Amino acid sequence: MENQDKKRILIINAALKRFAHYGLAKTTMTEIAKDISFSKALLYYYFPDKVSLYVRVIEYLMHSISKELTKSLEKASTSSEGIMLLLNKRQGYIQKYYNLMEYSKYSCNDMPEDLYEKFNRAKDFEIKILNVLLDRGIESGEFKLTDTKIATEIFIDCLAGIHFNILNKDKNIFPDKEQFKQIFIKEKRFAEIFIAGIKTINKS
Known part of the structure; x- marks a missing residue:
């Protein structure tokens, strides 16, 4: 698996945990980035917004x-x-x-x-x-x-x-x-x- 794919899966798994526990509305991109020690800019590089990440998680x-x-x-x-x-x-x-x-x-x-x-x-x-x-x-x-x-x-x-x-x-x-x-x-x-x-x- 390429490094980019690994990072994408890491983000999706972190988002899944957050969304499953707090729901979409109460989860922020900042919290997801912090959970996996990514910069917010890197998170937005893979997913342009929270809803697009949510769709990918689903x-x-x-x-x-x-x-x-x-x-x-x-x-x-x-x-x-x-x-x-x-x-x-x-x-x-x-x-x-x-x-x-x-x-x-x-x-x-x-x-x-x-x-x-x-x-x-x-x-x-x-x-x-x-x-x-x-x-x-x-x-x-x-x-x-x-x-x-x-x-x-x-x-x-x-x-x-x-x-x-x-x-x-x-x-x-x-x-x-x-x-x-x-x-x-x-x-x-x-x-x-x-x-x-x-x-x-x-x-x-």
């Missing part, structure tokens, strides 16, 4: 999460186990990086195009993984489905509906930690009902 994190998630799902013995693992991992990442998600409070119109594209790619990855798990379940005889695409859409839409209903009830734009707990409980229960509904009934 991209870096999503790449790391997708690799970790793919590895974990390969170890799942059944598709049902894989779906619950996907949900648990997803919830774990949200809890761990709660402050990092601060920018998602804003509407799509206010969000930088690069960031909007990164969040869309993360959603597409989640859809792809779920589709693969459902296809695998059909091939193994675990699930009885005729259209994995529509089943995937229903699953994702229902998760979004749970999220929206809890926020709408409390008239919030972004969930606080207590609301996330409520969302997680309902998501898990829904996933259990969904899996039970598509499972093949073995008649002995």
Whole structure:
């Protein structure tokens, strides 16, 4: 790895720690530079502003999460186990990086195009993984489905509906930690009902 690439990764990792702990608004470029003993001028050489660094951090994190998630799902013995693992991992990442998600409070119109594209790619990855798990379940005889695409859409839409209903009830734009707990409980229960509904009934 070239020296410039090493410095860039060093900055991204330092920014990730800061953003994850304090959020975007309460983190300064000066603090990030100080954490890694870089001059502020050097930091701006690699990233012109805080938002561009934030976008790069999100991209870096999503790449790391997708690799970790793919590895974990390969170890799942059944598709049902894989779906619950996907949900648990997803919830774990949200809890761990709660402050990092601060920018998602804003509407799509206010969000930088690069960031909007990164969040869309993360959603597409989640859809792809779920589709693969459902296809695998059909091939193994675990699930009885005729259209994995529509089943995937229903699953994702229902998760979004749970999220929206809890926020709408409390008239919030972004969930606080207590609301996330409520969302997680309902998501898990829904996933259990969904899996039970598509499972093949073995008649002995």
